[in-house]
Amino acid sequence: MSRIASTFAQLAAAGRQALIPFFTAGDPDPASAVPLMHALVRGGADIVELGVPFSDPMADGPVIQRSSERALQHGVSLLGVLAMAREFRTVNTHTPVVLMGYANPIERLGYERFAREARAAGVDGVLVVDYPPEECEDLVACLRSHDIDTIFLLSPTSTDARVAAVGKLASGYVYYVSLRGVTGAGHIDTADVAGQVQRIRQHVAVPVGVGFGIRDGATAKAISAVADAIVVGSRVVLEIEEGGAAHGPARVQAVMQEFRSAMDQTGD
Amino acid sequence: MKLYDLPDARGHFGPYGGTFVAETLIAALDNLRENYLRLKDDPAFQAELAYELAHYVGRPSPIYHARRLTEKAGGAQIYLKREDLNHTGAHKVNSTVGMAMVARHMGKKRVIAETGAGQHGVASATVAARYGMECVVYMGAEDVKRQAQNVYRMKLLGATVVPVSSGSRTLKDALNEAMRDWVTNVQDTFYIIGTVAGPHPYPMMVRDFNSVVGKECVLQMPEMVGRQPDAVLACVGGGSNAMGIFHPYIPHESVRLIGVEAGGDGINTGRHSASLSAGTPGVLHGNRTYLLQDENGQIIETHSISAGLDYPGVGPEHAWLKDTGRAEYVAVTDEEALTAFHDLCRLEGIIPALESSHALAQAMKMAAHMDPEQILLVNLSGRGDKDMATVAAHMGMTL
Ligand SMILES: Cc1ncc(COP(=O)(O)O)c(C=O)c1O
Numbered sequence: 001m002s003r004i005a006s007t008f009a010q011l012a013a014a015g016r017q018a019l020i021p022f023f024t025a026g027d028p029d030p031a032s033a034v035p036l037m038h039a040l041v042r043g044g045a046d047i048v049e050l051g052v053p054f055s056d057p058m059a060d061g062p063v064i065q066r067s068s069e070r071a072l073q074h075g076v077s078l079l080g081v082l083a084m085a086r087e088f089r090t091v092n093t094h095t096p097v098v099l100m101g102y103a104n105p106i107e108r109l110g111y112e113r114f115a116r117e118a119r120a121a122g123v124d125g126v127l128v129v130d131y132p133p134e135e136c137e138d139l140v141a142c143l144r145s146h147d148i149d150t151i152f153l154l155s156p157t158s159t160d161a162r163v164a165a166v167g168k169l170a171s172g173y174v175y176y177v178s179l180r181g182v183t184g185a186g187h188i189d190t191a192d193v194a195g196q197v198q199r200i201r202q203h204v205a206v207p208v209g210v211g212f213g214i215r216d217g218a219t220a221k222a223i224s225a226v227a228d229a230i231v232v233g234s235r236v237v238l239e240i241e242e243g244g245a246a247h248g249p250a251r252v253q254a255v256m257q258e259f260r261s262a263m264d265q266t267g268d
Numbered sequence: 269m270k271l272y273d274l275p276d277a278r279g280h281f282g283p284y285g286g287t288f289v290a291e292t293l294i295a296a297l298d299n300l301r302e303n304y305l306r307l308k309d310d311p312a313f314q315a316e317l318a319y320e321l322a323h324y325v326g327r328p329s330p331i332y333h334a335r336r337l338t339e340k341a342g343g344a345q346i347y348l349k350r351e352d353l354n355h356t357g358a359h360k361v362n363s364t365v366g367m368a369m370v371a372r373h374m375g376k377k378r379v380i381a382e383t384g385a386g387q388h389g390v391a392s393a394t395v396a397a398r399y400g401m402e403c404v405v406y407m408g409a410e411d412v413k414r415q416a417q418n419v420y421r422m423k424l425l426g427a428t429v430v431p432v433s434s435g436s437r438t439l440k441d442a443l444n445e446a447m448r449d450w451v452t453n454v455q456d457t458f459y460i461i462g463t464v465a466g467p468h469p470y471p472m473m474v475r476d477f478n479s480v481v482g483k484e485c486v487l488q489m490p491e492m493v494g495r496q497p498d499a500v501l502a503c504v505g506g507g508s509n510a511m512g513i514f515h516p517y518i519p520h521e522s523v524r525l526i527g528v529e530a531g532g533d534g535i536n537t538g539r540h541s542a543s544l545s546a547g548t549p550g551v552l553h554g555n556r557t558y559l560l561q562d563e564n565g566q567i568i569e570t571h572s573i574s575a576g577l578d579y580p581g582v583g584p585e586h587a588w589l590k591d592t593g594r595a596e597y598v599a600v601t602d603e604e605a606l607t608a609f610h611d612l613c614r615l616e617g618i619i620p621a622l623e624s625s626h627a628l629a630q631a632m633k634m635a636a637h638m639d640p641e642q643i644l645l646v647n648l649s650g651r652g653d654k655d656m657a658t659v660a661a662h663m664g665m666t667l
Contacts (some may be wrong), residue, residue, distance in 0.1 A: 055435060055566040056552060058444045059290040059451070065434050077564035103288055103551040108565030130288045130551065134278060157295035157454075177292055182448045 003096040003124045004149050004172040007046055008207045008228065018173075018229035019044055019220075019259055020209060021236045021252065022100060024051035024067035025084050026076030032245045033084040039249035040236075041095050043256025048088075049127070049231065052081050052101030059129045061182040063234040066241065078105040078114070082121040089122035098125035098151060098172070111139050115146040125149040125172040133162075133169050140169055153177050154200055156192075167204035173229060174204050179212045188213035194226040217262030224263045232259060272518045274588065279468020279555075282591065284584035287467045288551045293447075296454040301469040303374050308476065313373065320365050321480060324398065325355050327362075328484045331492060331645070336615040337632070344638035346631050347497065348618075348648040349485055349513060358621065358650030359478060359509040360391035364460055366477035368395035371458035378402040378453065381460045382446040384411055384439035384505075385575035385654060386418025387621075388462030393427035395460075403427040406445045408438035411575060418654055436569045439579050443553055463506025464583030467554030471511075471583050478512025485645060486516050493643060499524035499634070502647035503626040504544065504597065505576050507583035509649035514595060524596065527586060528630045530572035531599030541570040542599040543582045544590050557584040573602035573658065574622035576650075604629040606662060609652065621650035622658065 001009065011018055021040045025033045037048050053071035057064060078101075085097050099118065106114050106128060118126065126143055128136065133152060140150045149172030154163055156178070166174060178193050197208050210223050211231030220230050236252050243251040274281045287297060307313040321327040329350045338346045351359040364381075371379055379401050383389030389405040396403030405422055409431040412419055422429050435441035443461075450459040464471045464478075482500075489496050500517055502510035504527040514525045532540030540546065547558040552567060560568050560580040572578045589595035605622060608629035612620050620628060624647070631646045638644075652659070660667050 055568075056440060056444050058447045058553070059292070061448070062434070069435070072566065077566075079564070104559070104561065104567070105565035107550045107556075108548075108561065108563070129290050130554070132287060132289065132291055132294055135286050135288055153291040155290075155292040155295075158291055159295065162291075162294065177290075182451060 002147065002149060002172065003094070004047065007096055008173065011046060017224040017227065017263055018046040018207070018209065019256065019263060020047045020049055020229050020231045021045050021256060022049040022051055022231060022233035023236050023240055023252070024053055024064065024071050025081040026053055026071030026074055027067040027237070027240055028070055028245050028248065030074050030076055030080065030084070032248060034087050035249045036240065036252060037088045038092065039253040040256055041092060043253035044260030045095070045256050047096045047098060049098045049100045050081060050085060052078055052099055052105060054102040054105060057102065059182055061234065063237050063241070067237045078109055079117070082117050082123070085123050086121040096124040097122060098127060099123055100127040101129070103128050103130045106139070111142040115142045115148060118148055119146040123148060125151050127151040127153070127175060129153065133165050151175055156196060160199070160203065163200055164203040170204060170206055173207040173209050174200065175231060176200060176208055176210045176227070177212045178210050188219060188223070190222045190226070193223060197227050217258045220259045221262040221265060230263070274585065275468065275472050279472065281585045281588035283549070284557050284587040285468060285471055285555050287554065288556065289467045289554045290451070292451050293454070293467070296450070297467055297469070304370055304469055304473050307370055307373055313369070317366060317369060320369070321362070325361050325365060326353065327480065328488070329353050331485065331488045334616050337611060338635065340611060340615060341632040341635035343640065344498070344635040344642040344644050345640065346635055347643060347645045349481060349645060351481060351509065351647060351649050352618070352620065352624070352651035356391045356394050357653060358387050358391065359481060359512060359647070360388045360462065361394065362480055362512065363474045363477035363508060364388070364391040364395045367458065367460045367473070368399050368401070371401065372399055374458065376401070376456060376458040378404070378457045379460050380404045380406065380446050380449050380457055382406045382439065382442040382462060384408070384442070384578055386411070386415040386422065387576055387650060387654060389422050389427070389429070390418055390425070392460045393422040393425035396427060397425045404449065405429050406432050406442040406449070408436070408442045409433045410437040411439065411442070415575065415654070417657070440567060463508040464511045464585060465506045465553055465555060465557070465581055471555065471585055474508050475511040475515055475585060478508050479515045481509070481512040481647065482514060482516035485513060489645065496520055496523050497643040497645035499526055500645045500647070501526045501528060501627045501631050503528045503577060503623045503649060504582060504586060505530070505541070505579050505623060506581070507586045509647050511583060511585055513647040514589070518594060525589065525594065526630065527595055527597040528626045529597060529599045530574060530577035530626060531601040532571040534601050535599055539571040540599065541572045541578050541580070543580060544586060544597040545599045549587065552581050555584045557581055557587045558590070573605065573662070574626070576621070576623040577626065598630055600626045600629045606659070608632060609659065618648070619652040620648055621652050622655045624649045
């Protein structure tokens with residue numbers, strides 16, 4: 001079983017949901033990445049999504065755009081991010097690591113080399129924002145041959161046919177983007193999310209995570225009642241922006257603790 | 269004549285093009301594609317479009333024999349397709365009129381656009397005023413400073429101009445920001461992309477609307493000189509004016525198609541915008557195409573004296589035409605373009621856009637090595653009124 005699948009299996013057995021933080025690797029500087037990953041795990045993260053910075057983050061709001069720009073000022077590359085993942089793995093062998101980013105750095109490296117190096121670095125899953133299922137059959141095949149899961153996005157506007165198509169290709173989990181818009185925007189409607197997750201589950205066998213717009217423990221708790229995982233991006237990145245290299249790790253650990261304890265509370 | 273029917277149903281031109289966007293945009297693009305394909309075959313829509321092009325844009329644009337320029341070049345005859353005479357002063361209006369009409373048929377009340385030099389922003393603000401729609405134009409903060417006149421022009425036309433301060437603060441960042449707006453407001457908003465780039469169906473749709481240029485030439489040239497030209501030349505930023513004049517000529521195999529990119533300070537200096545001449549394939553802004561990028565796949569900053577060519581990508585159909593050899597792509601430097609700019613001003617009484625001056629420069633270079641019986645047709649994509657400050661600054665003056 002893959003590290004992602006066994007993580008979800010253990011959580012399900014305990015009746016818990018996965019807490020998945022996202023941050024941009026190399027923000028505020030390359031040396032902070034691994035300490036931040038460990039701090040997130042200490043605070044209660046079950047899976048870590050490591051953002052690969054890109055010069056043109058079309059699907060991201062201002063918070064994650066700024067984090068990407070900070071990382072790029074340090075020249076952080078896809079290979080550099082893989083080196084961070086590898087270093088994390090020398091200490092932590094149980095927490096799944098998922099790379100999240102845009103297509104072009106992967107196109108540039110080449111699918112086969114990317115898959116091989118990602119596997120060697122202990123990466124478990126890959127989510128590419130601008131590869132919808134119809135454009136990445138070759139990459140999915142390549143990643144699969146190296147036992148790496150491909151995680152796909154689903155949105156409120158995905159038709160049932162598309163959800164089913166994603167269900168056929170997806171492994172690890174799927175990521176339901178609960179808002180129309182970019183990362184960090186707007187407000188989340190829990191009842192709406194519940195209905196959408198139910199619809200997705202009719203077509204998709206893997207766990208369903210929900211993200212975009214989850215910024216506090218109360219929302220995390222409400223969403224985790226209807227989904228298998230919650231993904232927290234902009235809130236984590238904001239803590240890193242404000243805390244910097246010195247205080248970032250302590251602050252993201254505290255945020256994870258806030259979310260974790262809210263999610264694990266029973267009743268209201 | 270060989271059949272050319274690209275893109276395929278999923279928007280691919282060979283390995284290029286496609287729909288590389290986040291899932292949140294797929295439904296909007298599907299919806300746009302379905303509506304566009306329906307309207308494209310709807311005689312009532314086509315009649316409405318023809319009326320607008322004739323009475324609002326001022327089509328057909330004439331073809332002009334530039335005799336004194338020909339004399340100076342000393343060889344092949346140079347003819348100009350006068351897109352500079354269109355309403356708003358460039359070819360951009362051909363597609364903004366078309367897309368605004370599609371937007372209206374789709375019931376959208378708000379249009380957005382990205383712009384570099386401001387020409388596409390002006391053309392979008394113009395049609396938004398014409399059809400009574402709200403218009404928001406995203407423009408890199410750097411470009412807002414450089415193109416104050418066009419910013420004011422857009423405001424006069426009732427548009428809101430939003431300066432974009434992320435990334436390199438230029439055209440590519442404005443495009444990112446417009447995409448972010450679209451994904452957020454997709455219910456009531458139509459995105460008018462300024463060139464033959466972006467995700468499917470944009471490269472096809474913008475090409476189709478600009479193809480009126482080439483279709484007219486295919487009829488006008490035989491009427492005027494009894495045959496088709498030996499070569500058709502156009503500048504290539506994103507590539508819409510070039511695709512517009514190339515596309516109807518693709519089946520005319522004896523006609524060479526030559527795209528002219530912005531060589532900036534020279535390709536070897538690294539300060540240029542010549543993605544086809546000096547770039548490598550990758551994925552940006554929703555499609556796979558040639559890009560100017562570093563070894564890690566980050567998009568790099570580009571340079572050209574003409575803001576309209578200052579873009580690190582290029583429409584995917586050009587990538588395909590390059591690989592297949594059906595079209596050829598060359599680069600012309602800032603200096604060469606400026607020389608051609610001044611030549612056209614002084615010899616023909618026509619002030620061309622700096623973008624179009626790149627195509628002119630290449631035509632003059634080529635003409636010199638050709639016979640007087642041969643014919644070059646240049647797409648004069650726009651007029652140079654917008655470039656007064658840039659040219660003056662280059663000559664050491666401020667206006
Ligand atoms: C007059 C003119 N020509 C050419 C261009 C370049 O665009 P494209 O390559 O899409 O024709 C522009 C863009 O602003 C323009 O204003």
